[in-house]
Amino acid sequence: MAAETLMVNAGDVIEVQLTSETVVIESARGRHPADEPGHVLNRMRLFVRETDGREQKYDFDDSELGVRETQRVAIVRGRLKKRPDPINLILFNLSSGEKDCFESELAAYLRRKPFFGPLWKALMFSLGVALVFWFVSNFITRQGHGGTMSAFLAIMFGFLTYPVFWWLCGLWDRFTENMRYKAARKRFIADMAGRVRAYAPSA
Numbered sequence: 001m002a003a004e005t006l007m008v009n010a011g012d013v014i015e016v017q018l019t020s021e022t023v024v025i026e027s028a029r030g031r032h033p034a035d036e037p038g039h040v041l042n043r044m045r046l047f048v049r050e051t052d053g054r055e056q057k058y059d060f061d062d063s064e065l066g067v068r069e070t071q072r073v074a075i076v077r078g079r080l081k082k083r084p085d086p087i088n089l090i091l092f093n094l095s096s097g098e099k100d101c102f103e104s105e106l107a108a109y110l111r112r113k114p115f116f117g118p119l120w121k122a123l124m125f126s127l128g129v130a131l132v133f134w135f136v137s138n139f140i141t142r143q144g145h146g147g148t149m150s151a152f153l154a155i156m157f158g159f160l161t162y163p164v165f166w167w168l169c170g171l172w173d174r175f176t177e178n179m180r181y182k183a184a185r186k187r188f189i190a191d192m193a194g195r196v197r198a199y200a201p202s203a
Contacts, residue, residue: 007086008192009058010074010094010199011050016067019043048073051199058088065091065100074196078109090192094200101189110184111177122165130158 020042044060046067058075067073072094077086087105092098134154 005079007077007079008074008195009048009050009056009077010072010196011048011056013046013067013069013071013073014049014055015047016069017045017047019045046073048075060088060091060100060102063091063100063102065093065098066096067091067093071095072199072201074199076192076196078105080108090189092193092196094196099189099193106185106188107181110188111181112184119166121169122162125165125169126158126162129161130154133157 042062044063044067046058046060047055048058049055074092074094075088076090076092078089079086087109088102089106089109090102091100131154134151
């Protein structure tokens with residue numbers, strides 16, 4: 001990711017522009033707009049005088065948050081590795097105490113692959129099984145059998161169990177992905193709400 005992956009900007013709204021357009025995605029058969037109702041995309045452009053005095057504009061797609069001139073807002077944006085422009089994550093209306101979360105952008109920003117994926121987890125489990133098998137087998141074969149055979153059997157047993165552990169770890173990661181994302185989303189929103197509270201207008 002870029003060096004600065006999270007940006008929080010706040011200021012007073014000096015102008016609000018609302019526009020809408022119909023977006024039609026043509027199919028492989030080349031259907032015309034008359035045959036396809038399309039999707040109405042609502043856009044909101046905010047001109048904001050930020051706390052440092054600069055004037056900036058911010059564009060939001062399909063935002064349901066009500067914003068009017070003179071209100072104070074805070075915009076939380078993030079950068080993704082393969083997208084040069086920052087994406088909108090949360091728009092706070094600090095004057096009304098409301099917020100709008102851009103769910104698809106939040107998911108793209110917050111969803112992270114585990115540091116140890118299914119391949120590495122399966123490898124660790126297989127090594128653990130091989131070590132346990134070797135200790136047990138080697139303890140028994142000391143009564144007359146060589147330790148080389150017990151080591152070979154342990155490696156073979158670990159190799160055979162690796163695909164099973166790989167499948168189980170992949171299944172577990174897919175099962176817990178939504179739970180991890182929901183927990184990360186809840187923490188992120190609470191953290192950002194506390195962070196932008198410093199920009200809230202005085203009562």
